[in-house]
Amino acid sequence: MSVYVPAGVATAVGSLPHRDADAAAAFVLDLMPDLPAVPSLPSRSPAERILAHGLVGVRGVTIDDAGDVRLDVDRLDPLAAVTLDLDHDSFGGLRAFLRAAAGRQDPVKWQVVGPVTLGLALARRGAPAALAFDVAVRAIREHLRTVRRWVAEALPGCTQIAVIDEPGFSGVMDPGFPVPPDTAIDLASGALAAIEQHAVMGIHCCGPGDWAAIAATGPTVLSIPAEPALAAVSGLLSAFLDGGGWIAWGAVPTDGPVGTSSERHWRALSDVWDLLERQGCDPTRLRHQALVTPACGLGLHDVAQAAAVLRMTAEIGERVQEQATGSLVPADP
Numbered sequence: 258m259s260v261y262v263p264a265g266v267a268t269a270v271g272s273l274p275h276r277d278a279d280a281a282a283a284f285v286l287d288l289m290p291d292l293p294a295v296p297s298l299p300s301r302s303p304a305e306r307i308l309a310h311g312l313v314g315v316r317g318v319t320i321d322d323a324g325d326v327r328l329d330v331d332r333l334d335p336l337a338a339v340t341l342d343l344d345h346d347s348f349g350g351l352r353a354f355l356r357a358a359a360g361r362q363d364p365v366k367w368q369v370v371g372p373v374t375l376g377l378a379l380a381r382r383g384a385p386a387a388l389a390f391d392v393a394v395r396a397i398r399e400h401l402r403t404v405r406r407w408v409a410e411a412l413p414g415c416t417q418i419a420v421i422d423e424p425g426f427s428g429v430m431d432p433g434f435p436v437p438p439d440t441a442i443d444l445a446s447g448a449l450a451a452i453e454q455h456a457v458m459g460i461h462c463c464g465p466g467d468w469a470a471i472a473a474t475g476p477t478v479l480s481i482p483a484e485p486a487l488a489a490v491s492g493l494l495s496a497f498l499d500g501g502g503w504i505a506w507g508a509v510p511t512d513g514p515v516g517t518s519s520e521r522h523w524r525a526l527s528d529v530w531d532l533l534e535r536q537g538c539d540p541t542r543l544r545h546q547a548l549v550t551p552a553c554g555l556g557l558h559d560v561a562q563a564a565a566v567l568r569m570t571a572e573i574g575e576r577v578q579e580q581a582t583g584s585l586v587p588a589d590p
Contacts, residue, residue, distance in 0.1 A: 260457050260477060260503045261364065261416055262292055264545045265577030267570045268366050269294035270461060270480065270507070271422065271554025274563055276301045278353035284560075286357055288567040292418070292548070293358070295367040295408075296350040299324065299556050304346040307422065308378050311370035313347045314340040315396045328382050335391035339399040343407055351404070355411040362414035364457075367404060371460065372397045372444045374425035377435065386435040394444050397421065398451040405452045420459035420480055421448055426471050427464035438470050445474040463507060463553040472497050480505035482552045483526045491536030498542040507552035509570050515562045519569035523576055544581040549574040 268289050273296045275281035281296040299306045303324025304313075312318045317332030343352060351367070358365065375397060376390035384392070401419060408417055428434055429441045436444070449458040459478030462471055468490045472479060479497060481487070483506040487494065494504065508526045509519070526549075534540050549570055555563040 264547055264581035265574040266291045267549045267574035268292040270550045272297045272299055272556030274300050274556055274558055274560055278349045282353040282357035292364055292366055295354045298350045302346045307370045310347045311375050313345055330384050333388055333392050335395050339396050341403045361412050364416040366418040368420045368422055369400050371421035371423035372448050373441045374423050377425045380435050394447055397448045401451045405456055417456040419456045420461050422461045424464050426462050426466045429470050430467050442470055442473045449475055469493055478503045478505055482507040483529045488532040491533045491538055495538045498546050503546045505548040505550050508549050508573050509551045509566050511551050511553045515565050519572040523573050544577055547577050
């Protein structure tokens with residue numbers, strides 16, 4: 258599916274710090290009105306932590322009161338049914354969002370852990386690698402299908418942008434990685450294919466990912482940090498954009514002090530684009546096929562800090578949109 262949103266639209270990534278699900282839903286709809294992201298709320302419930310959320314309904318998996326994953330390896334079965342229930346505590350943020358967004362016609366975004374990252378987590382907890390990744394891809398494909406259906410039933414007029422979160426891809430080329438790179442690519446690609454006829458599919462990696470492997474999974478949206486190191490893969494990004502892909506630029510860092518102004522982050526994004534343009538990327542495509550996000554989730558910030566980050570993200574998005582719809586006015590010197 259194509260991305261039907263204006264250039265420069267701002268949205269969120271992953272978690273928020275709220276303990277009140279209704280407040281979190283109102284928060285994203287207010288601050289990200291053009292493309293609100295369904296909030297995940299690990300502070301509200303450990304069941305909304307990224308791994309716990311992705312393993313709901315998987316046989317042989319239990320989640321303790323702290324949100325830690327416990328395995329009964331003998332009961333893991335990649336052919337067993339994965340049963341999800343919207344009333345489960347893992348979906349508190351989603352339930353509140355669907356209530357608050359009732360009647361909406363514009364796009365929405367949601368996110369779930371990817372099968373490579375989930376398979377790594379299961380392997381590290383004692384599951385044999387082949388079993389771990391088979392279980393993970395089955396779980397995530399079913400999760401994607403079910404959540405897409407829930408969102409479509411509650412918000413039938415909304416285009417969905419569904420993103421799999423794959424920080425595990427940052428180590429895919431390491432010698433000790435438990436599956437070959439081609440297998441990791443196939444796992445993520447299979448997850449993206451689960452609902453690609455019904456939703457715009459994306460992949461997010463906020464670490465130093467192997468971008469060639471990540472792009473090879475076949476997303477429509479590539480969600481990546483806006484860092485100068487991307488100049489080394491300018492050809493890859495150029496080909497991705499030329500093929501109609503969109504890049505969600507993680508333009509506001511989330512791993513340090515929040516700050517009060519978007520200016521520094523806007524300049525940093527502009528500098529990254531300048532580097533890419535010098536390497537041959539089309540400046541028009543860079544802007545016209547751009548979303549803007551924080552670099553990662555905001556679950557470890559407080560609510561005021563999260564609001565500041567999202568406001569700065571929206572301000573940068575407005576400047577991107579100005580350049581995309583104008584005459585590509587250069588960044589301030």
